[in-house]
Amino acid sequence: MVTASTELGYNSKVEGDVVVTRADAVINWIRTNSMWPMPMGLACCAIELMAVGGARFDIARFGAEVMRFSPRQADCMIVAGTVTYKMAAHLRRVYDQMCAPKWVIAMGACASTGGMYRSYATLQGVDRIVPVDVYVSGCPPRPEALLDALMKLQAKVKREPATQRLFSDDAPPRADLH
Amino acid sequence: MASGNDQSNAAAVTSAPEAGNLLGFLRNKGVAATERPSSDHPAFNVPAGEVVATLQHLRDEQAFDLLMDVTAIDWAEGASPRFTVVYHLLSTTRSAYVRIAVNCASDTAPSAPSVVSVWPGANWHERECFDLMGIKFEGHPDLRRILMWDEYPYHPLRKDFPLAGIETALPDADVTAETGTRVLAAPMAGGPFVATSGEINLTEAEPRAKDESWADRRPRPDQEGLKQVRE
Ligand code: SF4
Numbered sequence A: 001m002v003t004a005s006t007e008l009g010y011n012s013k014v015e016g017d018v019v020v021t022r023a024d025a026v027i028n029w030i031r032t033n034s035m036w037p038m039p040m041g042l043a044c045c046a047i048e049l050m051a052v053g054g055a056r057f058d059i060a061r062f063g064a065e066v067m068r069f070s071p072r073q074a075d076c077m078i079v080a081g082t083v084t085y086k087m088a089a090h091l092r093r094v095y096d097q098m099c100a101p102k103w104v105i106a107m108g109a110c111a112s113t114g115g116m117y118r119s120y121a122t123l124q125g126v127d128r129i130v131p132v133d134v135y136v137s138g139c140p141p142r143p144e145a146l147l148d149a150l151m152k153l154q155a156k157v158k159r160e161p162a163t164q165r166l167f168s169d170d171a172p173p174r175a176d177l178h
Numbered sequence B: 001m002a003s004g005n006d007q008s009n010a011a012a013v014t015s016a017p018e019a020g021n022l023l024g025f026l027r028n029k030g031v032a033a034t035e036r037p038s039s040d041h042p043a044f045n046v047p048a049g050e051v052v053a054t055l056q057h058l059r060d061e062q063a064f065d066l067l068m069d070v071t072a073i074d075w076a077e078g079a080s081p082r083f084t085v086v087y088h089l090l091s092t093t094r095s096a097y098v099r100i101a102v103n104c105a106s107d108t109a110p111s112a113p114s115v116v117s118v119w120p121g122a123n124w125h126e127r128e129c130f131d132l133m134g135i136k137f138e139g140h141p142d143l144r145r146i147l148m149w150d151e152y153p154y155h156p157l158r159k160d161f162p163l164a165g166i167e168t169a170l171p172d173a174d175v176t177a178e179t180g181t182r183v184l185a186a187p188m189a190g191g192p193f194v195a196t197s198g199e200i201n202l203t204e205a206e207p208r209a210k211d212e213s214w215a216d217r218r219p220r221p222d223q224e225g226l227k228q229v230r231e
Helices: A023-032 A045-053 A085-097 A108-113 A143-158 A162-166 B004-012 B019-028 B048-061 B122-133 B173-179 B221-230
Strands: A037-041 A076-080 A103-107 A134-136 B043-045 B066-074 B083-091 B096-103 B111-113 B136-138
Touching: A023 A143, A023 A162, A037 A045, A037 A085, A045 A076, A045 A103, A045 A108, A045 A143, A076 A085, A076 A108, A085 B173, A103 A108, A103 A143, A108 A134, A134 A143, B019 B043, B019 B048, B048 B083, B048 B096, B048 B111, B066 B122, B122 B136
Parallel strands: A037 A076, A076 A103, A103 A134, B043 B096, B111 B136
Antiparallel strands: B066 B083, B083 B096
């Protein structure tokens, strides 16, 4: 049975201990554990990305199971596959539509470097068009490797000066692109 | 599907479709076809002006009811004719293929008649052929590039186009302005990646650069000593 609380305001007997912390730590703790991915599945690596979402590997354990197909609701773009030059501009547009703070994982050899597609049609690494936070090697990477990348990204996000960036332009410096 | 029409077609050509029979058939129809050397299926050279009629006859009277492929050959710069357009037809009722080849008159601005009027499915085949080989299909209803973007200045499957590509602009100027990225020639780092067919060991068979001067596992002969020191 649910009874309406009659308490108004703070009551130390009810609320228990007070935790003192820094805003950075709280904000980063929230961010790291609800990092919604934008599944940019462009080729075979996307199949492994799907496996990561399945029950066996269960990306939900890391709070990143909510694959958002709208960039406006996503925090972390997982580029899983071969990026052609024709696709590169669209990928950048999707990235531009994601709300800051936002991160990018380059999953697999193709997204990281162009992989085996050393050809006229393939962008030689997605870091030429968007800033990449974590690269995952493999062709395709094992699902565990992607989970590892996600954990690495979480560790990276935990070190970010979140409060400083709250009121500043969060755009990454241009030097990240080359 | 098995209409009376199909069966009568099949019945008319139940005998093995020998190249000679088909050649005789085309000649009877007034097509100046000549036999073309082929190691598998019957193949014929046809003048460019008669290709639409040829395909129509083969479809309507010889039961070649499926256009498998429209592609082209680039015989490399300097050859004349430089470009040959090739059509592959399949008869689903008698399981036979035939190949029709058309030499393009011009070596610099090759063109061929479009066969979309006979097979609507030729539309995308011809667009691909135009995109990658630069063959202009006369009479095509919508001859745009299909794989590369519209402004792309080259035809990448031509023999004189390098696999790595040629530096050019990205399709979207605003993205270039934002990122400073252009289409660059890909680094070849020891040649293109090729798979070794027939290799049992998958580690050996997987695609790799054949010139492995940079690989850990197979040092260059002059680095043999170095490798041993490291191990
Ligand atoms: S890295 Fe390998 S598996 Fe992944 S998209 Fe490229 S070719 Fe496919």
